Amino acid sequence: MSRYDSRPGDPASYRDRKSDSGFGGGSSYGGGSGRSSSERRDQSHAGGSPRKSDLDGLTPFEKNFYVESPTVAAMSDREVEEYRLRREITVEGRDVPKPVLSFDDVGFPEYVMQEVSKAGFTEPTPIQSQGWPMALKGRDLIGIAETGSGKTLAYLLPAIVHVNAQPILAPGDGPIVLVLAPTRELAVQIQQEATKFGASSRIKNTCIYGGVPKGPQVRDLQKGVEIVIATPGRLIDMLESHHTNLRRVTYLVLDEADRMLDMGFEPQMRKIINQV
Structure with a gap:
């Protein structure tokens, strides 16, 4: 048995432990990437990453879990610009997704929303509003925000979703x-x-x-x-x-x-x- 085979009787991935894995379940993760770690890392070898021969046999992983909600999709460019201006959000980069307006727009699984509700949060902070779609899409992201702005949850909640989609x-x-x-x-x-x-x-x-x-x-x-x-x-x-x-x-x-x-x-x- 190879190192990454699941043991008999064990779930193959974290989502198998729960009836609600979120984001549609199965492999319908909004066009999620099926590339393996070794494929991704080999492409960046010129930047000093390990050679592909050092990374053979790594576990494949998914990284794109974001499906834009109808509410966000319906926002015009002007509405997006006005929302960012009102919440003092500045963005740079290519193909930047629209910000989410509410927790419902993110599509977080129920197990994540339970914890958000317990914490008493009512709406995303600016860095969460813009950062969650990027992180859930598996994009590289630099976020700059003041202390107390909710930046920890801006990366932790997508991290939890990411973990639950991977092989155990x-x-x-x-x-x-x-x-x-x-x-x-x-x-x-x-x-x-x-x-x-x-x-x-x-x-x-x-x-x-x-x-x-x-x-x-x-x-x-x-x-x-x-x-x-x-x-x-x-x-x-x-x-x-x-x-x-x-x-x-x-x-x-x-x-x-x-x-x-x-x-x-x-x-x-x-x-x-x-x-x-």
């Missing part, structure tokens, strides 16, 4: 989602949100940072977790000690990337990203 972790697999953060304090805050909003999906996470004993962190990694939130130095330590690997990471977040660069983490960031 096999023994020895590393995480599916990796969030890098500059400090222990921020990493712990992110983990608290990941725990709260991933609860209904039974998604496991762990927080990896220096200054504390490695034992509990190593045990979490060896048991298998879908989401890892980490500071760069301790994560490299874990990778070099072979306590985890990044072969299954298909959703990468650099939280406060500018601050990590200012703190001199660029070499560590490059070392980590080259394994993703």
Whole structure:
């Protein structure tokens, strides 16, 4: 049996554990990409990524889960421009999707909406309104927003949807989602949100940072977790000690990337990203 075969009696993917996988179920994920990690990474080899020969046999993954709602589709260019102006949203890039006006427009699965309702949110913040369609489409995205703007959920809720669409972790697999953060304090805050909003999906996470004993962190990694939130130095330590690997990471977040660069983490960031 190959490393990524599901074990007898186990669900093949996270969506098999729930009756409501969201976004239409099955493989009708709004034209979702069926490319494998190895195919995607080989295309970026010129930028320093590993060679395709190093990445053969990686688990295929889906990354496009967004289906534009009729309400959003009906918005004219002028209405989109007025909405962005009113909410102080500025966008750059190609084929930028329209912002969503409400949680219903995003099409989040019921298990995600349950957590949103519990938290008492009434409408998306500006970065969520524009960021969710991009993240759910599997697009690369740079988001700039003030503290308290809801940026953590802008990437965490799509991350949860992403995890639930992937083949289930096999023994020895590393995480599916990796969030890098500059400090222990921020990493712990992110983990608290990941725990709260991933609860209904039974998604496991762990927080990896220096200054504390490695034992509990190593045990979490060896048991298998879908989401890892980490500071760069301790994560490299874990990778070099072979306590985890990044072969299954298909959703990468650099939280406060500018601050990590200012703190001199660029070499560590490059070392980590080259394994993703």
